[in-house]
Amino acid sequence: MDLTKRFEGRTALITGAGSGIGAATARRLAAEGARVLVTDVDEESARTVAADLPNATAHRLDVTDRQSVDEVIGGLPALHVLVNNAFVPFVDDPDDNWRRQLHGTLLGAVHCSRAALPHLAATGGAVVTIGSVNAEADFGDHAYSAAKAALGSYTRTLAGEAAPHGVRVNQINPGTIATPSWAGREQALAALGARAYPLGRVGTPDDIAAAVAFLASPDAAWITGTTLRVDGGLMAVNRHFREILDEAEAEDA
Ligand SMILES: NC(=O)c1ccc[n+]([C@@H]2O[C@H](COP(=O)([O-])OP(=O)(O)OC[C@H]3O[C@@H](n4cnc5c(N)ncnc54)[C@H](O)[C@@H]3O)[C@@H](O)[C@H]2O)c1
Known part of the structure; x- marks a missing residue:
């Protein structure tokens, strides 16, 4: 197998691929030979991404719209x-935010997975779902964390249902990734990179795209139902604890 062309002759559909991690994943899978369906609720952004790729088409796809998902994917x-x-x-309104996260983040992935199965x-x-470290610890938004945590459970249960059919289902939980969703908060990203991330920087969309390509490829042929953290060591290394301890021990000394 040509390891640089793991997706030759294969078709990949990416949701929310008009920006950030999705766009980087579209570029990565296309570079490895995939025919890529660049989908986004914002069709214009999907077109812009697809236009730069060798074998890609753009499609409007709103993951919250069950009927449209069934039509496009089915x-x-x-x-x-x-x-x-x-x-x-x-969004600011808590009720609306819960509805959007449960309907969009959680049910959106459920709709697409069911249609694709x-x-x-x-x-x-293979299915690869993008979760978040927010699924595993408190980084702010309750609804987003709950929806991402539920996705982890769905990844495992769907993996069980799909395995007898030869389909693998995995999830990636990224740490902070410098994408347009962080636009205007460059200082925050720099501070987080320097002080919260053991590897000294926040992630790039390409860091996640590389992990998606691995889990979707035959290199991961015996991996299913798993969640892979791609987070520069954030969740494994408690920087805050170390800083408090070092500071307190300096005072004790
Ligand atoms: N950026 C981060 O720090 C970070 C960290 C952990 C996890 N993630 C996850 O990574 C994924 C991508 O995030 P990103 O930062 O690249 O986001 P982004 O904002 O750069 O891009 C998201 C895309 O999703 C599209 N979208 C929004 N609603 C949609 C809908 N209903 N149907 C289809 N498309 C829709 C948007 O138009 C946009 O193009 C998300 O699942 C996010 O939760 C991001």
Whole structure:
């Protein structure tokens, strides 16, 4: 196998691919030979991303619209890889925010996965869902954390249902990634990179795209139902604890 062309002859559909991690994933899978369906609720951004890729088409796809998901995904001739990536922005009203996160972040991925499953069963394909470290600890928004945590559970239960059909289902929980969703907060990203992240920087969309490509590829042929943290060591190393301890021990000394 040519390791640089792991997706030759395969078709990949990415949701929310008009920006950030989704766009980087589209570029990565295309570079490895995939025919990429660049989908986004914002069709213009999907077109812009697809225009730069060798073998890609752009499609408007709102993951919250069950009927449209069934039409677009169900109507495909074949599919080998589904990447559930769309990011539903936060809103101030708490009730509305809960509804949007549960409907968009959680049910959006459920709709797309269910629509894709028959195709993936026919091709021996794979699902990769983008979660977040927010699924595992408190970094702010309750609804987003709950929806992302529920996605982890869905990844495991869907993996069980899909495994007999030769379909693998995995999730990636990224730490902070410098994407347009952080626009205007460059100082915050720099401070987080320097002080919160053991590897000294926040992540790039390409860091996540590389992990998606791995989990979607035959290199991960015996991996299913797992959640891979891609977070520069954030969750494994408690920088805050160390800083408090060092400071307190200096005072004790
Ligand atoms: N950036 C981070 O720090 C970070 C950290 C952890 C996890 N994530 C996750 O990574 C994924 C991508 O985030 P990003 O930072 O690249 O976001 P982004 O804002 O750069 O891009 C998200 C895309 O999703 C699209 N979108 C919004 N609602 C949609 C809908 N209903 N249907 C289809 N598309 C829709 C937007 O139009 C946009 O193009 C998300 O699942 C997010 O939760 C991001």
